[in-house]
Amino acid sequence: MYGIGILKGLWVTLVHFVETFTEDFRWIGRKRYYSEEGVAARRSKDAKGIFTVQYPEEKLPVPEEFRFIPFLVYEVDEEGNKHDRCTSCGICAKVCPPQCIWIVRTEDPVTKRPVPEPVDFFIDVDICMNCGYCAEYCPFDAIKMDHDYELASYDRHAEHIYNKEKLSKPVEYYASIRPANYTREEAVKAAEEAKKAEAAAAKAAAAAATAQASGGEQAAS
Amino acid sequence: MSEQTPVKEAPANPPTELEKRFPGAVKRDERPGFEGHIVEVAKLHEVAAAIRDEMGYDFLSSVTAVDYYSEAPEGENFIEVVYHLYKSTGGGALVYRVQVPRDNAVVPSLVDLYPGADFQEREAWDLYGVKFEGHPDLRRILLWEGFAGHPMRKDWKEPYFEEDVKPFKNRWPEGQVYRIEDRNPVGKNVSYPQGFDPDGFQETDDPRMYESLERSSQDFIEQIDTEQVVVNLGPQHPSTHGVFRMAVRMHGETIVGLKPVMGYLHRNHEQIGERNTWTMNMPFTDRLDYLSSMSNNFGYALAVEKLIGEKAAPPERAEYIRVIMAELTRISNHLWAIGFLLNDLGAFFTPALYAIEERELILDIFEATAGSRMMCNYFRFGGVARDLPEGILPKIKDLVTDRLPRKVEELDLYLSANELVRSRGEGVGVITPEDAIAFSAAGPVLRASGVPYDVRRADPYSIYDRFKFDVTVRQHGDVYDRYMIRIDEIYQSLSILRQALKDIPEGEIMNGKNPYQVRVPAGESYGRVEGPKGELGFYIVSTGKANPHRYHVRAPSFINLTILEKMCVGQKIADVVVNLGSIDIVLGEVDR
Ligand code: SF4
Ligand code: SF4
Numbered sequence: 001m002y003g004i005g006i007l008k009g010l011w012v013t014l015v016h017f018v019e020t021f022t023e024d025f026r027w028i029g030r031k032r033y034y035s036e037e038g039v040a041a042r043r044s045k046d047a048k049g050i051f052t053v054q055y056p057e058e059k060l061p062v063p064e065e066f067r068f069i070p071f072l073v074y075e076v077d078e079e080g081n082k083h084d085r086c087t088s089c090g091i092c093a094k095v096c097p098p099q100c101i102w103i104v105r106t107e108d109p110v111t112k113r114p115v116p117e118p119v120d121f122f123i124d125v126d127i128c129m130n131c132g133y134c135a136e137y138c139p140f141d142a143i144k145m146d147h148d149y150e151l152a153s154y155d156r157h158a159e160h161i162y163n164k165e166k167l168s169k170p171v172e173y174y175a176s177i178r179p180a181n182y183t184r185e186e187a188v189k190a191a192e193e194a195k196k197a198e199a200a201a202a203k204a205a206a207a208a209a210t211a212q213a214s215g216g217e218q219a220a221s
Numbered sequence: 222m223s224e225q226t227p228v229k230e231a232p233a234n235p236p237t238e239l240e241k242r243f244p245g246a247v248k249r250d251e252r253p254g255f256e257g258h259i260v261e262v263a264k265l266h267e268v269a270a271a272i273r274d275e276m277g278y279d280f281l282s283s284v285t286a287v288d289y290y291s292e293a294p295e296g297e298n299f300i301e302v303v304y305h306l307y308k309s310t311g312g313g314a315l316v317y318r319v320q321v322p323r324d325n326a327v328v329p330s331l332v333d334l335y336p337g338a339d340f341q342e343r344e345a346w347d348l349y350g351v352k353f354e355g356h357p358d359l360r361r362i363l364l365w366e367g368f369a370g371h372p373m374r375k376d377w378k379e380p381y382f383e384e385d386v387k388p389f390k391n392r393w394p395e396g397q398v399y400r401i402e403d404r405n406p407v408g409k410n411v412s413y414p415q416g417f418d419p420d421g422f423q424e425t426d427d428p429r430m431y432e433s434l435e436r437s438s439q440d441f442i443e444q445i446d447t448e449q450v451v452v453n454l455g456p457q458h459p460s461t462h463g464v465f466r467m468a469v470r471m472h473g474e475t476i477v478g479l480k481p482v483m484g485y486l487h488r489n490h491e492q493i494g495e496r497n498t499w500t501m502n503m504p505f506t507d508r509l510d511y512l513s514s515m516s517n518n519f520g521y522a523l524a525v526e527k528l529i530g531e532k533a534a535p536p537e538r539a540e541y542i543r544v545i546m547a548e549l550t551r552i553s554n555h556l557w558a559i560g561f562l563l564n565d566l567g568a569f570f571t572p573a574l575y576a577i578e579e580r581e582l583i584l585d586i587f588e589a590t591a592g593s594r595m596m597c598n599y600f601r602f603g604g605v606a607r608d609l610p611e612g613i614l615p616k617i618k619d620l621v622t623d624r625l626p627r628k629v630e631e632l633d634l635y636l637s638a639n640e641l642v643r644s645r646g647e648g649v650g651v652i653t654p655e656d657a658i659a660f661s662a663a664g665p666v667l668r669a670s671g672v673p674y675d676v677r678r679a680d681p682y683s684i685y686d687r688f689k690f691d692v693t694v695r696q697h698g699d700v701y702d703r704y705m706i707r708i709d710e711i712y713q714s715l716s717i718l719r720q721a722l723k724d725i726p727e728g729e730i731m732n733g734k735n736p737y738q739v740r741v742p743a744g745e746s747y748g749r750v751e752g753p754k755g756e757l758g759f760y761i762v763s764t765g766k767a768n769p770h771r772y773h774v775r776a777p778s779f780i781n782l783t784i785l786e787k788m789c790v791g792q793k794i795a796d797v798v799v800n801l802g803s804i805d806i807v808l809g810e811v812d813r
Binding site: 002003004005006008009012013016043045046047051062063064065066067091093094095096097099102122124126127129130131132133136137145157160161163180 | 387388389398400401402403497498500501502503504505571575578581582585588589590591592593596598606607610611616619620623624631634635636637638639640641642643735737
């Protein structure tokens with residue numbers, strides 16, 4: 001019969017329509033909207049009914065790997081001094097596809113040796129294509145991709161070149177948004193440190209042995 | 222060939238079949254890293270015809286030009302036009318090329334043999350200034366009339382020129398920070414051809430286009446002695462496919478000619494690609510067909526890996542991850558295509574949104590693995606960027622074994638039997654198998670016309686030879702079949718995914734380190750994958766430097782449009798948009 005296909009199709013839309021309400025009934029007493037649980041349920045494989053996330057009241061949780069604009073990681077030592085992890089090696093600027101990173105290097109006024117930490121560090125976020133290469137190829141884990149995606153501003157001419165101050169965030173922040181990555185990197189670093197310490201200890205022991213053999217006692221002190 | 226092929230006693234350089242067939246006109250390409258033959262320009266047409274008719278290479282995959290330019294007087298200075306051909310029954314490529322002087326680049330057109338060369342030759346004319354003699358309609362295709370020069374030539378410089386290759390040294394000189402926009406203000410960043418006045422500009426290109434429109438509809442004009450009208454559809458988003466325009470010539474409501482006009486979003490992707498380093502190109506491929514960035518990554522990675530060789534062979538686990546991602550991409554792309562085809566049919570947004578719900582769940586997976594929903598930038602030469610995150614495999618499994626089959630079935634029930642869909646789709650925009658091959662149509666468009674050609678099976682890459690799946694094929698070549706074939710393909714992709722998820726091993730995901738600079742040996746390679754929209758190819762030439770010498774994209778959306786006029790002529794104006802929708806184009810890839 002002509003029209004059967006249409007009726008079947010209408011049945012599908014009817015089911016969708018009804019599900020919107022039955023889901024709401026099943027969630028009575030729990031929060032289907034504006035709650036983490038509700039959003040998660042609406043993104044699961046069993047999601048039925050209303051699918052939309054009501055941004056900005058509701059937000060999708062971002063996965064750990066999510067990347068947006070890069071930020072610079074700094075550490076704070078016991079005295080409260082900030083130390084950039086960045087050594088201004090320039091690899092990120094070289095690998096950046098749209099070439100939007102600029103690093104201002106400097107040298108020590110007394111010794112004239114280059115100082116590892118950059119004086120300033122700029123990223124033109126209008127040009128940044130969010131590729132994540134800078135974070136991927138930085139050998140010092142000094143630049144990482146941020147989760148913050150709400151960057152609208154009123155004046156792009158004045159505000160869209162980020163400087164070091166705006167880019168810098170503490171290492172704790174990094175650990176909080178990317179815990180798995182952070183733990184993995186720290187483990188690698190700890191292993192390397194241990195290896196170095198071991199090598200140093202072995203070296204010291206060897207040195208002590210030779211010192212002892214030559215009869216000197218100073219090595220121990 | 223009259224004489225018997227002699228038993229080869231391993232002579233140093235046995236003449237190839239082509240060399241024997243055309244003594245003097247064809248010689249082997251002896252450059253290291255290159256394959257195929259160099260054909261005399263004067264004999265090109267004859268050789269090409271013989272290759273098509275006698276050897277059976279009936280599918281012209283890609284035509285493109287390469288500029289070999291050096292400032293030194295004794296250096297090589299010529300333009301090469303490269304042809305990649307395949308048999309529609311499967312197998313590897315046949316490559317031949319012609320070399321012509323840069324200041325007099327004239328090559329005979331092959332449009333009469335391979336109608337699919339039409340747009341590709343126009344593109345080579347536009348970007349390289351190669352004149353194709355005998356081309357019926359040699360106009361610029363991506364750029365406009367007021368564009369000065371041919372931008373892909375190596376000695377062409379844009380008005381605001383920075384440097385030939387990245388990394389740039391001069392972007393922010395003296396530690397001063399500038400916005401690129403302030404140094405390169407609007408109005409100062411253009412140059413025009415000599416004698417061109419942008420203010421007094423009359424669209425001279427358009428009359429030429431209308432002329433060609435008239436030419437192609439000549440038969441009708443003679444038959445029917447009534448007035449005909451030209452209607453422009455677009456360029457403002459004809460039904461959400463992007464900024465695309467169709468100039469349609471009509472008699473009453475019947476279409477007698479149609480010319481697609483594109484290039485409104487042209488970014489000169491290939492020029493950018495030749496300035497980039499090899500690695501930098503990966504995120505740019507995302508921006509081609511932005512609905513299926515994983516597939517684009519795949520094609521580019523394959524092309525470069527082919528050139529690097531064993532050192533970049535991805536480990537097992539990475540191969541499986543690649544296949545999983547590519548097939549998920551295909552599903553999400555087809556869902557999108559079906560949804561928007563229904564939009565074009567007038568079923569406004571309900572089917573599209575049902576389809577997009579499922580696509581969202583797939584994008585969630587991409588976001589968790591690659592870091593971005595659409596601009597994935599996930600593949601690297603020799604593997605993938607990072608391993609799958611904790612807990613994602615069960616999630617993919619749930620989708621693949623439970624939700625997606627259920628939902629695709631629902632979509633099928635919802636739409637496939639619908640009488641309106643059928644009557645709007647059946648018998649509309651019919652492409653015969655012969656036409657589909659001749660016009661170099663690829664992907665679902667080709668297979669819906671009864672040609673069982675799928676790169677995954679015809680010329681397997683990666684680990685596709687391990688999976689059991691059917692090459693889907695439908696026989697009518699109309700809009701309805703092009704819709705159905707996408708549903709069929711989703712089922713096949715789901716089956717591949719189930720097999721891949723079962724077999725995926727533990728282990729490394731990169732072959733060696735992931736260096737920020739890769740060394741690519743000199744030579745050429747053509748990597749192609751079966752993208753969701755059809756055959757996606759990357760032709761690259763390396764000179765051993767940090768940047769590609771040539772980076773060309775064979776974009777399926779772009780080439781599939783060649784057949785649009787043929788599909789539409791004789792039909793009603795109301796079917797144009799449906800026909801366009803059934804090709805499934807993305808303008809990021811058409812305009813590049
Ligand atoms: S962020 Fe990393 S890669 Fe960039 S300059 Fe600093 S240390 Fe080098
Ligand atoms: S994310 Fe990519 S584009 Fe942005 S600064 Fe880093 S390397 Fe450059």
